[in-house]
Amino acid sequence: MENSKEMRTWLDDMALPHPLVIAGPCSAETEEQVLKIAHELKDTDVNYYRAGIWKPRTRPGNFEGVGAIGLKWLQKVKEETGLKTATEVANKAHVDLALEHDVDLLWIGARSTVSPFIMQELADALEGTDKIVLVKNPVNPDLSLWLGGIERLHTAGIKRLGAIHRGFSTYQKTKYRNIPEWQLAIEFQNRFPDLPLINDPSHITGKRDMIFDVSQTALDLNFDGLMIETHYDPDNAWSDAAQQVTPKALVQIMEDLRIRKETDEEAEYNAKLNNLRAQIDVIDNQLITTLGERMKVSDSIGALKKQKNVAVLQTNRWNAILGKMILEGESKGLSEEFVLRMFKAIHQESINHQEKILKA
Numbered sequence: 001m002e003n004s005k006e007m008r009t010w011l012d013d014m015a016l017p018h019p020l021v022i023a024g025p026c027s028a029e030t031e032e033q034v035l036k037i038a039h040e041l042k043d044t045d046v047n048y049y050r051a052g053i054w055k056p057r058t059r060p061g062n063f064e065g066v067g068a069i070g071l072k073w074l075q076k077v078k079e080e081t082g083l084k085t086a087t088e089v090a091n092k093a094h095v096d097l098a099l100e101h102d103v104d105l106l107w108i109g110a111r112s113t114v115s116p117f118i119m120q121e122l123a124d125a126l127e128g129t130d131k132i133v134l135v136k137n138p139v140n141p142d143l144s145l146w147l148g149g150i151e152r153l154h155t156a157g158i159k160r161l162g163a164i165h166r167g168f169s170t171y172q173k174t175k176y177r178n179i180p181e182w183q184l185a186i187e188f189q190n191r192f193p194d195l196p197l198i199n200d201p202s203h204i205t206g207k208r209d210m211i212f213d214v215s216q217t218a219l220d221l222n223f224d225g226l227m228i229e230t231h232y233d234p235d236n237a238w239s240d241a242a243q244q245v246t247p248k249a250l251v252q253i254m255e256d257l258r259i260r261k262e263t264d265e266e267a268e269y270n271a272k273l274n275n276l277r278a279q280i281d282v283i284d285n286q287l288i289t290t291l292g293e294r295m296k297v298s299d300s301i302g303a304l305k306k307q308k309n310v311a312v313l314q315t316n317r318w319n320a321i322l323g324k325m326i327l328e329g330e331s332k333g334l335s336e337e338f339v340l341r342m343f344k345a346i347h348q349e350s351i352n353h354q355e356k357i358l359k360a
């Protein structure tokens with residue numbers, strides 16, 4: 001389904017700009033820290049000021065947030081800078097306190113979205129609110145859990161509803177803290193095309209120097225906004241130090257991003273083209289990852305053959321693979337000639353890998 005975002009729902013009703021920018025520290029640490037960062041973000045593109053008050057930590061003993069006192073600091077942010085405020089809520093008590101202190105945007109963290117019980121508790125507590133509520137994707141790449149959480153909130157009559165893509169936990173070693181799995185975000189947009197989707201490059205990358213790149217991909221994939229952790233002294237932040245940027249760096253990122261305009265026909269064409277190209281980039285990355293995985297399996301076969309002193313090339317097995325893949329390719333609209341050429345190249349690389357192991 002094309003996702004032209006012609007209906008930006010509450011984003012348009014509230015006359016919010018594109019992209020929506022949510023920035024501020026991972027955690028509220030002290031009143032001074034919260035206010036200092038807010039003042040530095042005051043005259044930038046930032047629309048909502050974020051700060052975690054209650055921090056879900058993997059292990060006890062890490063900084064677990066300042067608690068309700070931080071809500072007073074956020075109120076001060078609003079009074080002194082005019083910035084709207086945002087914080088994470090994870091249970092009914094959090095919701096009640098956040099609403100009492102007039103927080104403008106409440107987000108539900110990845111560790112809460114995984115639990116239908118928590119999501120239902122939050123939906124009940126938030127029932128009928130006119131505050132913005134954003135649901136982060138669950139820690140694990142499970143689209144149904146994410147959609148289910150959104151549906152619970154929708155059923156509770158929350159009108160200003162949206163989602164945050166913050167990547168997914170994986171046991172594999174990757175360059176990301178949480179792998180983006182962009183195809184899941186694309187699928188999410190196809191399922192809920194009118195639901196605003198914000199990208200969180202900070203938690204996806206875990207590293208500040210990768211934030212620009214991920215943000216650009218997100219904008220090319222039609223995301224509606226960005227949530228970027230920002231701190232005046234990132235290295236000494238009490239949580240997520242490696243991924244926070246300074247307010248100055250944030251301004252530079254926003255300046256460098258190619259931001260799509262959605263006004264005239266030309267822009268519409270470019271937007272569609274960028275979107276399709278971004279989808280191609282995602283698929284190409286998957287192809288390379290998959291080929292890399294295939295070669296690793298080849299290496300294991302090489303090691304096994306070495307043990308048994310078996311030859312690398314086994315013609316019968318190879319012909320069987322080719323025959324199967326030509327048929328499979330045909331069913332996907334790929335020519336026999338292309339499948340043959342591609343598999344010859346893959347096979348050659350595979351033989352090279354195994355040879356290397358046998359000779360080692």
Ligand code: PEP
Nearest residue numbers: 026052109110111166203
């Ligand atoms: C956060 O935004 O600081 C946070 C804890 O994020 P997540 O729920 O995505 O881990």
Ligand code: MN
Nearest residue numbers: 026229239240
């Ligand atoms: Mn964080």
